[in-house]
Amino acid sequence: MSACAASVEQVWDWLGEVADPEIPVISVVDLGIVRDVRFDNDACVVTITPTYSGCPAMKVIADSVTEALQAHGIEQVRIDSRLSPAWTTDWMSEAGKAALKGYGIAPPVQQAIDISGLHAGIRRRATPQVDCPNCGSPHTQLTSEFGSTPCKALYKCLDCREPFDYFKCH
Amino acid sequence: MDAKIDYLLRQGDNALILSQQLCQLVGKGPALEEDMALSNVALDLLGQTRMWLSYAGELEGQGRDEDRLAFLRDAQDYRSCLLVEQPNGSYADTLTRQFLFDTWHYFLMDGLTRSSDERIREIALKSVKEVTYHLRRSGDLVVRLGDGTDISRAKMQAALDALWMYSGEMFLYDAVDQQMVEQGVAPAVDGLRQQFLGHMAEVLAEATLVMPSPDAWMQRGGKQGRHSERLGFILAEMQFLQRAYPGAVW
Numbered sequence: 001m002s003a004c005a006a007s008v009e010q011v012w013d014w015l016g017e018v019a020d021p022e023i024p025v026i027s028v029v030d031l032g033i034v035r036d037v038r039f040d041n042d043a044c045v046v047t048i049t050p051t052y053s054g055c056p057a058m059k060v061i062a063d064s065v066t067e068a069l070q071a072h073g074i075e076q077v078r079i080d081s082r083l084s085p086a087w088t089t090d091w092m093s094e095a096g097k098a099a100l101k102g103y104g105i106a107p108p109v110q111q112a113i114d115i116s117g118l119h120a121g122i123r124r125r126a127t128p129q130v131d132c133p134n135c136g137s138p139h140t141q142l143t144s145e146f147g148s149t150p151c152k153a154l155y156k157c158l159d160c161r162e163p164f165d166y167f168k169c170h
Numbered sequence: 171m172d173a174k175i176d177y178l179l180r181q182g183d184n185a186l187i188l189s190q191q192l193c194q195l196v197g198k199g200p201a202l203e204e205d206m207a208l209s210n211v212a213l214d215l216l217g218q219t220r221m222w223l224s225y226a227g228e229l230e231g232q233g234r235d236e237d238r239l240a241f242l243r244d245a246q247d248y249r250s251c252l253l254v255e256q257p258n259g260s261y262a263d264t265l266t267r268q269f270l271f272d273t274w275h276y277f278l279m280d281g282l283t284r285s286s287d288e289r290i291r292e293i294a295l296k297s298v299k300e301v302t303y304h305l306r307r308s309g310d311l312v313v314r315l316g317d318g319t320d321i322s323r324a325k326m327q328a329a330l331d332a333l334w335m336y337s338g339e340m341f342l343y344d345a346v347d348q349q350m351v352e353q354g355v356a357p358a359v360d361g362l363r364q365q366f367l368g369h370m371a372e373v374l375a376e377a378t379l380v381m382p383s384p385d386a387w388m389q390r391g392g393k394q395g396r397h398s399e400r401l402g403f404i405l406a407e408m409q410f411l412q413r414a415y416p417g418a419v420w
Contacts, residue, residue, distance in 0.1 A: 053296050054217025083221070084292035086299060121302040122276060122369070124310055144203035145307045146210040150300075154203070170299055 006074060011037045011044060018068045021060040022149055025103040028061055032091025035082055043076035044069055049087045051170070052150045089170050106133045106140075106155065106166040130166050132157035140164075173349040174287070175229050176249060177356065179239070180346075180393055182222030183250035186240055187401070188271060189215035190408050191258055200261045207307060211268070214300040221293045241412035245401045252392040253336040255401045262315065262325035263333065269312050269373075270337045272305040277365040278340075281357025290355060309373045316377025327379055338388025341366070346393075 006014075015037070016029045028034050028048070036047035046065050050058050062079040069077045089108040097107035109128045130140050137159035144154040152165040192212035199205025223236035234242075253271055258264045279301050282294035315322040341363045343351070350356035367384050374381045391397070411418060 050217070050296075052214060052217060052300060053221060054213040054215070056213070083296050086292075086296045122305045122309065123373075124306055144206060145303070145310075146203075146207045148206075150210045150213055154206075168303075 006044075006072065008037050008039070011046075011069065011074070014068055014072050015046070015065060018061075018064050021057045021064065023100065023103065023105065025099045026092075026096045028065065030093045030096030030099065032089075032093070032096075033061065033087060034065075036080075040078070043078050044074045045078045045080055047080045047082050049082050051087050054150065087170070089167065092167075100167055101133045104133050104164055105152065106130050106164060108167050108169040110169050128169070130155055132160060132162065133164055134162045135160040172229065173346045174353075174355065175226050176346045177350050178222050178226035178229065178290075180249040180251075182219050182226060182236075182239070183248050184254050184271075184275075185215040185222065186219040187248070187250045187404060188254040188268075189213075189219060190404055191254065192264075195258060195264065204261075208264075211304050211307075214304065218293070218297045218300070221296070225289055225293070237412075241409045245397050245405055246395045248392075248397065248401060248405070249395060250392055250397075250401075251336070251339045252389050252398065253333070253339065255392070255398060255404060256333060256336060257400065260325060260329070262322075262329040265308060265311055265315065266326065266329040266333050268304070269308040270333060272301065272308045273369050273373075274337070274340050274362075274366050276301045276305045277362055277369075278357070281362060285356065286354030309369075312373055312379070313377045316374070316379040323378065326377070330374070330379055331382060334382040334386060335389050337366075338386075339390045339392060342388065342390055344393065 012029065012034075015034055016027050018028045020026050020028055020031050023031075031051070033048050033051060034046060035049050036045075038045050046069070048058070048061060048065070058081070062081075065079060066077045092108065100107045109130055129138050131138050132140050132155075135157060137157055139158040140155050141158055142153060143156050143163065146152070147154040147165045151167060151170065153168050154163060155166045156163045189212045192208045192215070195205070196209045196212075197205065199208055219240070220236045223239045227234045227236060227239055253267060256263070256267055276298070279294045279298040282290055283298055285291045285294065312326065316326045317323070318326075341359050343359045347356060347359070351358050371381055
């Protein structure tokens, strides 16, 4: 019998309170990077997947998850990393997207499609309309393909003139 | 050496050396947007390096992890192609090198998403998303600068002409590549080369640049460990800490 008092559901709830280190308004669960929670004898095994392969936040996320669960009385926590299936912004929850917008980051606006074999993404065609998270205007313009982190691009609003981050579809 | 390990080192080393070169431009980009883009591309490539080299180390089974493979191998043991060790040069050189690499890299990763090796498939599926973005950005800029002013066009054409001879090595398949193709691990060279040349022709035409001949003489040797002097300088800087303080950890 497991010595852990907590259920898997309870652990998911606790993980829902662990913030992403770079975007603290969104939890690691809402971001879609927690892929699995299970118990292996006494150890709680949490499987996470990187957003981008070089994401420097993965170590911090693993540490925060371990710390949070230990604070709730789970002594043995193991973090597994899983590559496949690769993380996509489609896994971001609606609550997560709303939180991003409230924080001033425009959430991904379309479904990320499976790009492999389609070769659609390697040339710039029609770009999606990204609404300004500050004033809601659809008149925005890409400033930079990359923003403050690899997962974001930099936009500016042509109406309220505010620059803002856009969480790229991935 | 086992062909698959060699093949994995080639992938990891390409990403690592190009990442290291791009890192030298952090804080020195010609514009803030470019500075951020270069460092983010470098970061993606470094993440991909870890995936390739850690798999290579596991297959080798001699206790070498990705750090030991990156920091404790000498230049002749590096399997990166000659293109990635070309100097950053002017921004036209940096961008052209990137565009040549990104185009090949994208079609290779796309091919590897159908590899017979599950782990390679997983790494490629992760990488191809990032590389798609890299290629879109570098292709975009090639068009903007090629079809830009007389000066920007001349600089881009000169960079393309100078770097073109490093764009063929990836398509010169040796015994290692052949073995990987036969095992269904790697995509066949013909299709890959056609895709590369097709994309080159499309983007360069839009950029009003003259594409050099696909049949031009090509430099070779990097994949087999025969590098230019320059790789030694790149490694000297990258490996300094582990060489000076062996076993130092974060």
